[in-house]
Amino acid sequence: xxxxxxxxxxxxxxxxxxxxxxxxxxxxxxxxxxxxxxxxxxxxxxxxxxxxxxxxxxxxxxxxxxxxxxxxxxxxxxxxxxxxxxxxxxxxxxxxxxxxxxxxxxxxxxxxxxxxxxxxxxxxxxxxxxxxxxxxxxxxxxxxxxxxxxxxxxxxxxxxxxxxxxxxxxxxxxxxxxxxxxxxxx
Amino acid sequence: xxxxxxxxxxxxxxxxxxxxxxxxxxxxxxxxxxxxxxxxxxxxxxxxxxxxxxxxxxxxxxxxxxxxxxxxxxxxxxxxxxxxxxxxxxxxxxxxxxxxxxxxxxxxxxxxxxxxxxxxxxxxxxxxxxxxxxxxxxxxxxxxxxxxxxxxxxxxxxxxxxxxxxxxxxxxxxxxxxxxxxxxxxxxxxxxxxxxxxx
Numbered sequence: 001x002x003x004x005x006x007x008x009x010x011x012x013x014x015x016x017x018x019x020x021x022x023x024x025x026x027x028x029x030x031x032x033x034x035x036x037x038x039x040x041x042x043x044x045x046x047x048x049x050x051x052x053x054x055x056x057x058x059x060x061x062x063x064x065x066x067x068x069x070x071x072x073x074x075x076x077x078x079x080x081x082x083x084x085x086x087x088x089x090x091x092x093x094x095x096x097x098x099x100x101x102x103x104x105x106x107x108x109x110x111x112x113x114x115x116x117x118x119x120x121x122x123x124x125x126x127x128x129x130x131x132x133x134x135x136x137x138x139x140x141x142x143x144x145x146x147x148x149x150x151x152x153x154x155x156x157x158x159x160x161x162x163x164x165x166x167x168x169x170x171x172x173x174x175x176x177x178x179x180x181x182x183x184x185x186x
Numbered sequence: 187x188x189x190x191x192x193x194x195x196x197x198x199x200x201x202x203x204x205x206x207x208x209x210x211x212x213x214x215x216x217x218x219x220x221x222x223x224x225x226x227x228x229x230x231x232x233x234x235x236x237x238x239x240x241x242x243x244x245x246x247x248x249x250x251x252x253x254x255x256x257x258x259x260x261x262x263x264x265x266x267x268x269x270x271x272x273x274x275x276x277x278x279x280x281x282x283x284x285x286x287x288x289x290x291x292x293x294x295x296x297x298x299x300x301x302x303x304x305x306x307x308x309x310x311x312x313x314x315x316x317x318x319x320x321x322x323x324x325x326x327x328x329x330x331x332x333x334x335x336x337x338x339x340x341x342x343x344x345x346x347x348x349x350x351x352x353x354x355x356x357x358x359x360x361x362x363x364x365x366x367x368x369x370x371x372x373x374x375x376x377x378x379x380x381x382x383x384x385x
Contacts, residue, residue, distance in 0.1 A: 081293030
């Protein structure tokens with residue numbers, strides 16, 4: 001963490017990393033028409049960016065990923081440890097800090113006009129587009145799949161991710177109206 | 187540290203330092219990715235499995251931990267059989283299996299505090315570019331401390347809502363959780379600043 005990170009920032013970063021872990025306790029939801037259960041994992045990524053901004057949000061998720069690497073079972077279903085980073089889906093997990101940063105940056109730049117719609121759009125750009133742009137090529141490379149096959153295999157998660165972006169937007173908008181956020185940004 | 191995937195024990199792996207184990211893991215992954223031989227990857231699986239068993243954790247727990255990765259690797263193999271070549275599929279899956287087994291063995295046999303020290307040590311060279319390893323250490327310690335507290339908070343909110351007859355609803359759960367977290371972050375930061383931790 002760089003020189004311009006204050007103690008207050010560190011506390012925010014640490015507590016949001018812990019919050020991300022708690023959000024993963026929300027059990028995966030199975031929705032009838034979707035082939036795979038929806039886990040809460042990227043919901044925390046979208047929320048970190050939307051609520052505490054680019055730098056702190058990105059670092060909070062980076063810290064969360066680091067905690068997983070240290071051996072804490074914080075991913076959905078109690079997964080964790082170094083093995084996660086050697087599996088086929090490592091790219092998706094490593095993309096999360098960047099995703100949170102992108103969502104946070106877009107949110108900061110447009111803070112004055114934020115509402116649920118914009119929170120949704122920025123959550124999709126960070127928490128879905130960025131995640132897939134990094135995760136899919138990584139999957140294709142390490143699993144020796146073609147880019148097209150890797151994309152096909154990942155597409156089943158898109159509907160769930162869009163639902164999550166919607167949930168993240170409603171949560172972020174509710175919190176924005178009820179708690180003074182980003183005092184340091186504006 | 188009570189939470190975590192670490193399993194206390196006295197195996198040879200437990201006695202090695204965290205740095206040695208992580209270096210070994212990186213060397214193994216490099217060797218596997220630089221050797222495009224199916225045989226090498228294939229025969230490394232039983233070796234990695236033996237290392238994994240040598241951690242001395244209960245057999246049931248060891249097997250339970252492998253279920254998730256096994257399903258994932260099954261999917262990768264299925265994709266290769268359907269759309270790609272069998273050789274590529276076997277190479278990819280055996281590489282993954284070896285590395286996942288070795289990485290799990292490292293996690294099982296290394297305390298989280300040892301891993302955190304390794305991270306702080308590894309960040310020292312980044313000091314000139316503005317990374318402060320002590321601050322990273324503080325963030326890790328705070329987060330580890332707060333994971334069980336926020337999880338407890340989560341259960342309290344869930345129970346309070348259940349007592350009022352509400353069904354589990356992610357929206358109704360996460361909003362109060364986020365606001366409580368923000369409040370405790372502000373309070374904690376005030377407390378740290380009041381004690382002059384940073385000028």
